[in-house]
Amino acid sequence: MKENYYKNKNVVITGAASGIGRTFALELAKMGANLVISDINMERLEDVKKELEIYDIKVVSKKCDVTKKSHIKNLRDAALLSMQDIHFLFSNAGIVAGGHFENFSDGSWRNIFNTNIWGMINLVDAFIPKMLEQGFGHIIVVSSVAGVFGVGGLVPYCTSKFANFGFCEALYGEFNDKGIDVSIICPFPIKTNLIETANISYSQDLIKNYDPEQLLKAIDIGKKHYWNKFTEGGYELEPAIRIYLKRIAKKKLYISERKLTRFLIFIKGFWPNLYKKFIRYKSYEHCNLIDESTQKAIDFIEKPNKTAN
Secondary structure: OOOOOOOOOEEEEOOOOOHHHHHHHHHHHHOOOEEEEEEOOHHHHHHHHHHHHHOOOOEEEEEOOOOOHHHHHHHHHHHHHHOOOOOEEEEOOOOOEEEOHHHOOHHHHHHHHHHHHHHHHHHHHHHHHHHHHHOOEEEEEEOOHHHOOOOOOOHHHHHHHHHHHHHHHHHHHHHHHHOEEEEEEOOOOOOOOHHHHOEEEOOHHHHHHOOHHHHHHHHHHHHHHHHHHHOOOOOOHHHHHHHHHHHHHOOOOEEOOOHHHHHHHHHHHHOHHHHHHHHHHHHHHHHHHHHHHHHHHHHHHHHHHHHHO
8 A cells, every 4th residue: 555545535424423434434543544434323422532542633523324315415515625636435334133034024124225335326426426526436335245146044135245245346337448446345253242233033933022221231132142153253443444445545445354155256166166165164163153152042031030940
């Protein structure tokens, strides 16, 4: 990466109040980039803005629910009011949901699609006219390795992340010769707080059989167990983000912190039988984790009752 590559560049980031978005903001601030940060959680976003005050850069914070076009329009207007040009647009806001396919409601599917797909589409749609006008820009979509290979227990999430890939590839094909670069980041599970907004879809039998207050505590315990196991062996945030920023600077289309991602893309085309075995293995492993997390939630509820009896 060229020295000062990001210095004085103007960057818009969604989902910047925590996790990957917050770390992108902090690392870019160290490199001298001006930032427009946004998130649905304004309280946390303001905390991030305070963290950025030590750097000699311009910082604008804006509340933005990416499922609402009016919020995205307001974000764009605030960015263009404070920044003459937009060099980088990070579509980072997203949610994850785990569970067995039959336990996902229509509402769960819509919630995932509205955030992970329509949020991305509407954000790019709002900013790309400015990038075309100025003749340059770089769009970065934070997706997941779940957009490279499908895994059981994450069907709606994988579906949304595969959509991210198709969108970015088509966008690259259409706009690359117009000066607009596109990158898609596909992390393996890394250690973030994404689980706080995650949803694990449990069976209706579990939901109906227990007191709602007890159930909420139990679900939280199940989710924590799930996320700790799911991200076991994953990268810490800061090293992963530094890798991403180096590869963004090289204008890579596909970006990951692991070589395994590239290997998976390779065997998908050239060794399909091995690829199918990998899918079956990872799906078996992940569905077992869903069941294990469900059991942790049940044990939390039933243990006091058994002790009382």
